[in-house]
Amino acid sequence: MKKILVPIDFSKTSEYASKMAAKIAIKTNATVYLIHLIELPKGITDLGFGTKFSIPESMLYLRKVREKVLEFKENFFNKDTQVKYFIKLNNPFEGIQKYADKVDADLIIMGSKGHSELEEMLIGSNTEKVVRNSKRPVIVVKKDCEKFKLKKLVFASNFKEENKEVFGKLVNFAKIFNSNIHLLKINTPANFQPTSEAKQKIKDFITDFNLPKYKINVYSDVSVEKGILNFATDINADLIALSTHGRSGLAHLFTGSVTKNLTKNALKPMLTIKV
Secondary structure, three states: OOEEEEEOOOOHHHHHHHHHHHHHHHHHOOEEEEEEEEOOOOOOOOOOOOOOOOHHHHHHHHHHHHHHHHHHHHHHOOOOOOEEEEEEEOOHHHHHHHHHHHHOOOEEEEEOOOOOHHHHHHHHHHHHHHHHHOOOOEEEEOOOOOOOOOOEEEEEOOOOHHHHHHHHHHHHHHHHHOOEEEEEEEEEOOEOOOHHHHHHHHHHHOOOOOOOOEEEEEEEOOOHHHHHHHHHHHOOOOEEEEEEOOOOOOOOOOOHHHHHHHHHHOOOOEEEEEO
C-alpha cells in the first residue's frame, strides 16, 4: 500500500479519517493525498464569473481553503509522512473517483455522518456512492479512531467463490498489521445453516490462503445487519470488512435495507472492497 486518498471537508469525521490515514501511512510508509472538493452550482465552472463572488473574493476564499488544508496536514500528520494535497472544483462523488484514478490510490479513507434520515440524504449519499462504485478499497470512518490498532478484523461474507479475490486483498491488508481475521457467517431465522455446515464452508473457502491469525465464527441473530454489528461489538473489533459488486448499497450479499441499517448504525470503521 503506497498511496492513500483522504477527501476532507474540515468536519469532525474528516479529522477521524485523517487520523486513521496517518496511522496506516506510518505503518506502510504510504503517501497521503488530501483532497478538498468545492462543489459549484450547475452551469457555473468558475468562482470569479457568473457567481456572487468577485475575482478578489474568490482568490481570498481559495487562499483561506488552502490555509485550512495546510492546517489539517500540520495537525494530523507527522513530519515523516509524505502528504500532498489538491483543492479542486468538482462535486464530491466525481471528484473523489477522478483523483483516486489520477494518483492511482491504493485506498480511500472517508469520514461519514449519516445518523439521521436527513443526514443520510445530504451527507451519506456521496459516501455510499463512492463505496458502491469505487474500484479501489474504501474505509468509511464515523468516530474518532485515535486508538485504532487494526488488531481485530471482521470479514462478514456468504463465503462464495466470487468473494475470494476480495478476501485475498483483505489478507494482504491484515498481514501488514499482524491482524487477527474473524471470519463471520451470520445465521438468521429466515436463512439458517447448521453450524457444522457453515464452518466447513468457511474452511473450504480459506483453503487457498496462507492466513495469518484467524478464527471461524458462526453467529445467530434476528437479522444479518444486527448480527454483524452485535458480533463486532462483542469482540470489540477494529474494522468490519465487506465485499461489494456495486449493485445497491454497501454489500451485494445483503439486501438494500440491511445495507442501509449498516451504514446508519455501524460506528465501527467499515472497509469495502469491490469484486
